Structure formats: structure tokens, C-alpha cells
Amino acid sequence: MRAARTLATLDEVDPGDHVCQVLDPADDVMDRSRAFVADGALFGDKVVIIGPAPRTGGEFAQLVLDPSRLEGSLLAAVRREAVSAGREGFRSLRVLHHVTPSGRTERPEDLLRSELELEEFATDSGALVVCAYSGGDWDASTLEQVRCVHPHHLGSRPASPAFQVYRTGKDGWTVNGVIDSEGAPAFGNILRTLLAQTATVRLLCHALEFFDAAGMSALAGAARCLPDRKVVLEGTNDTVRLAWELSGFAVRDVPVVMAP
Template sequence: MRTARTLTRLDEVGTGDHVCQLLGPADDVMDRSRAFVADGALFGDKVVIVGPAAETAASEFAPMVLDPARLGGSLLAAVRREAASAGREGFRSLRVLHHVTPDGSATRPEELLRSELDLEEFAADSGALVVCAYSSGDWGASTLEKVRCVHPHHLGSRPASPAFQVYRTGKDGWTVNGVIDAEGAPAFAAILRTLLARSRTVRLCCEALDFFDAAGMSALADAAGHLPDRKVVLEGTNETVRLAWELSGFATPVVPVVMTP
């Protein structure tokens, strides 16, 4: 069972992990990710670096390099191909270091969020090890907050885990944990809209959801009704959340949201 956790070092990354590594403006991504790449040889994993070719091709570990701007397709399709070939070639798994830059294939915030949710699903379903490295100097705070919410694993005590997380659990569902309040509501709405664009029914396990305020509930209702014939099912909600949903006036047939204990 996958669980959210904070790592202190990249050599703690395990199979199925999807890690958000936030770097300082002066940090070198290859220098900071050396342990993760080197452990590929130790554990028998196929290593793939996704990032600008000029920056990554000189890696002393000589892994395969994929330039997002030259993929000719989606990043998800590319890593799936590499995972399939890794299995045929006798590797234990696929180990992906994704250096995410603004000039990559996902340039708009909604594209970036969709790409990260794709990678989250891929890591969970395939057992691949995926580290997404972001430089705080390249991205705005709002964008970083959204992408951090869809990584169940984070590197180090800084930054702390976001207020809530949405991550893959099982073949047909997602877990949401933490606190969704006015500050996190826009990110939660963006994540839900992205998931609903991919599936008519989105199932969220909410047993670890601690608090859901009026802004969060409004974001849920708006996102659920964003596209026709969509539905959000929240499973494992506590009595307080269900009562607040009803008292807020959202528990109507017009709002395509179902909450269950």
C-alpha cells in the first residue's frame, strides 16, 4: 500500500515512489541527484533522465537521455516504452529523473499538472521510481504548490509536505489526505478538473482527510460540475465532513458528488 512520506535522501527512494525534489536557484540538478542515478546500477534499474539534452548528456553515469522538446509525443508514452523495454532487457524496474523546466513539453500550468498526474499514475501502477526535480528559481509559487500536491513523496524537511496531497492508490482510485481550506482550494479544484477530464468517475479515498472547509467544498462542487456527465465519489469520509457538506447546501442531485462513510 503506497503511503505519503518525506525523504531525507534520494537513496531512500523505493519502487513505485513519485518524489518531488525542490531545488534552490543555484543547485545543480545532476549534482543533487547523483545518489538516485547511481543507485540504478546498484539495484539493477534502467536509468532514464528527462531534461534538456545539452545539460544532461554529459552525465558521468551515461544513462539514456530524453529531451522533452523532441519526444514527438507525450512524456507518458515515452516512459511507458522505456519501462516495457526495461522489462525485456532484464532490469528490475525503470528509474526516471525528470528535470522539469519551463521550456519543456509541458509549459502551461494545466499541462504540467496533467503530466505530473500521468507520472503519478505510471509510478504507482508500474512500480517505476520517478523523481521530479524543480528549481524554485524557474517556477512561480502557485505552480510549485499545485505540483507538490500530486507527489506523495517529498525530499527533505524543506519544503514541508503540502497541506493536502492527491495520489494514486489502487487501479481505479486516488487518496486525498491532509487539510483542504481556502488556501489549497484552487489547487484542489485544478487537480480534480484534470482527473475528471480523463475519467467520468473519480474515486477519492478520504480516510486521511482531516479537514474540508467551505472553500474546499465549493471547489469540489464547481470542479465536479465543470464537465458534463462526470461524478466524484468520496469514500471513507468522516461524519463531520458529510454533515458540513449537507449543511453547506451541496448535497443535492444537481451537484454530481457522492460521499460515503
């Protein structure tokens, strides 16, 4: 079973992992990620770096894809590289995604969509994906939202966020941790992003520790935005289901199903 975890170093990245690496402003992405890139040769992985040309590490220049020059979406590009890696006999695809505000995914909603797509891609393909963010380039709110959709973390702030939403095979999306008033806006944004891409979003909530009124309001608001879609929460306990009903959300115009 795929599980969230915090990594001490990038040496611990395994196939299917999707890692958020938060760098200090003075850090150079290639200096901090050099071992991850170099390990491609050791394990037989095809390496692709997505981002601006690195200031250091010129030996990896031939591996860099400029996000502003990609044909189609980032997801389409990594899928093409994964297919190519399979034909060429590589074990897997190893992706270092250096995310910068100058790229094509600047808005928080664009970042969330891109990261959720990469999360699904890593799970389905077995690729190793590291997304590197410089703490000096992004505001704290945006960083917190993107950290919520990575099951694996490493960097200057390696502690996991209050909650996480990550892919669980093809069965749905695991939700763990605590969703309260502080995390409710991010949770609502993540749900709206998922609902925009699929008719039914299945959330596995067995590891959800706490879900307060603000979180429920964010869930209801996201579901109401796209009434032709549906959110199914599995693994909810009696208290959560009762609170949902007492809050007045168990109505027809809120397309949410809560199941034990």
C-alpha cells in the same frame, strides 16, 4: 499500503515512489541527483533522464531524452521505456524528470496532468520517478500545486504540502491533510484534471483531516464543469456529509457522492 512520506536523501527512493525534489536556484540537478542515477547500476534498474542535457554529468548524456523531441506524450515515452526495461531484464525503470519551463508542459494545468499521469504510472509499474524542480524557475503557486500531487518529497523545502492527492493502487486516489481556503484552488484544479481523464474519480478521504467550505466549493465547481462525470468521496465523516448538505451542494447538478 502506499503512504506519503518525506525523504532525507534520494537514496531512500523505493520502487513505485514518485518524488518531488525542489532545488535551490544555485543547485545543479545532476549534482543533486547523481546518486539516484548511479544507483540504477547497483539495483539493476534502467535509467532515463528526461530534460535538457545536463551542464555536468556528461557520463549520463546517453540516458537523456529531450522532452521537446519526444514522439507522443511524456507518459507514452516512459511506458515505452518501461516495456523495454522489462524485455532487457532490468528490475525496473528509474526516471529522473528535470522539469523546466522551456519544456512542453509549461502551463499549470499541463504540469498537473503530466504529474498525475506519472503518479499513476509509478504506482502501476513500480518505476522509481523523481521530478526535479528548480525553485528559481517556477512561481510559488505552481510549485505548491505540483507538490500536492507527489506523495514523496525531498529538497530545500521538504515539508509536505497542506494536502496531497496520490494514487492508491487501482482503487482510487488518497486525499490527506487539510483542504481550506488556501489550498482550495489547487484542489479544484487537480479534480478538474482528473475528471478530464476518467468518468468516475474515486477519492479515499480516510486521512483527510479538515475540509472547509472553500474546499467544498472547489469540489462542487470542479464537478459542475464536467456534469457527465462523477466524483465519489469515501471515508467522509458525519460532519463533512452534513456540512455538504447544509451548504446546498447535495443536488442533482453536482455529480458528487459522499459515503462513510
